[in-house]
Amino acid sequence: MLQNQKQPIIVLVHTQMGENIGMSARAMLNCGLDRLRLVNPRDGWPNERAVATSADADRVIDGVECFATVAEAVADCSRVFATTARSRARQIPAVEVGDAIAEMSGEQGECAVLFGPEASGLDNESLSHADRILDLPVNPEFSSLNLAQAVLLVGWEWRRGCAAVPRQMEAAASKGDLATFLARLEDELEKGRFFPSEEQRPETVRNLRALFGRATPTDRELRMLHGVVTALTADEG
């Protein structure tokens, strides 16, 4: 049952301490998860402290994949969740962890869950790659979870949810294909003088990415969106 259920990929973004990577790997394997990606960990990779604290979760540690950016780490993923204690990502819908697991089980493409650095959490650029905020409803008066503890709760809920009935959904397009569309849209918007200033441009692009990412378009819908841009930018004869 668990074997047939595709695992979410755990993505640790800009993690500072190797101990937290090791403890996360251990927590993952406690829950039967072994797909771990790192985005630019502070102390590089491989990391001795991570190995020492992983309690021999070798299957996770040996399989770690490293990336320079969040965009690259989730390029092959269809659905991306972000964990954050902050409510600053108001344009991204939040789903409670149990509902997030249900969404994952209905998704045919790869799913990823992003975890930010210990001190600061995910920044806005990283958050803009997420379709959903994954909400861990802990004590609102003391909500700061240790990184590996947050990873454990996601893994635990995944394991608990594996017995639930999966829903069928059309696969979402890959983040890479979505990025290609968004880059094209940005180009065309530049030509149309959409951006008031160069300073505001990155935030506006993030807002667009958040909006379209949230819709999790399928391949078919992404082709439709390309068609929309083509039609809107066509010279009227």
Place this chain on the structure above:
Amino acid sequence: MLQNQKQPIIVLVHTQMGENIGMSARAMLNCGLDRLRLVNPRDGWPNERAVATSADADRVIDGVECFATVAEAVADCSRVFATTARSRARQIPAVEVGDAIAEMSGEQGECAVLFGPEASGLDNESLSHADRILDLPVNPEFSSLNLAQAVLLVGWEWRRGCAAVPRQMEAAASKGDLATFLARLEDELEKGRFFPSEEQRPETVRNLRALFGRATPTDRELRMLHGVVTALTADEG
């Protein structure tokens, strides 16, 4: 609501490392638990390392009660659960954590959950004070949980067994405003000869509505989308 739900008492037995006491205190308060008892911790009490790793979970740390034996620590409790990875306590019935939480909520007296030392788990003398083994169904091939992680899972399940916390999100734009945007988009697409035929047009419009509706844009995002259409359809000067 959570306040009305009586908390189980967390009992850490012969804990070796202060760090694990501190991390357990943090995990407890993450879940709204603050009643911590220690049985003969290796390095005594108070413990600087415990304070340092508790992430200011002062309410838990300051309220710690110390006991010399398990018997004394659970003397005022009506129901005692023991967590153990070992199946050596065959004479004590095991209950899955969710069922254990349900039993706690039906119990009028005090409930306690025992956690053993890091290296060895609870010994038979400690186990003999438990009415139930509390089973945390993790990966049977990699079942050794860090102490604070085990405490977290019990706290999490206790919290989940109580009520969920309401979520806050920016309000979505009205369906009327979304329809106005979609009507404008349809007009512009018509001008750009987007629709292959009049017959296909209604379905294509429905597909667009489904896609944008799924994103549930806010008022601010709807204004951004209007801006996108304006920019894309602008004559390039």
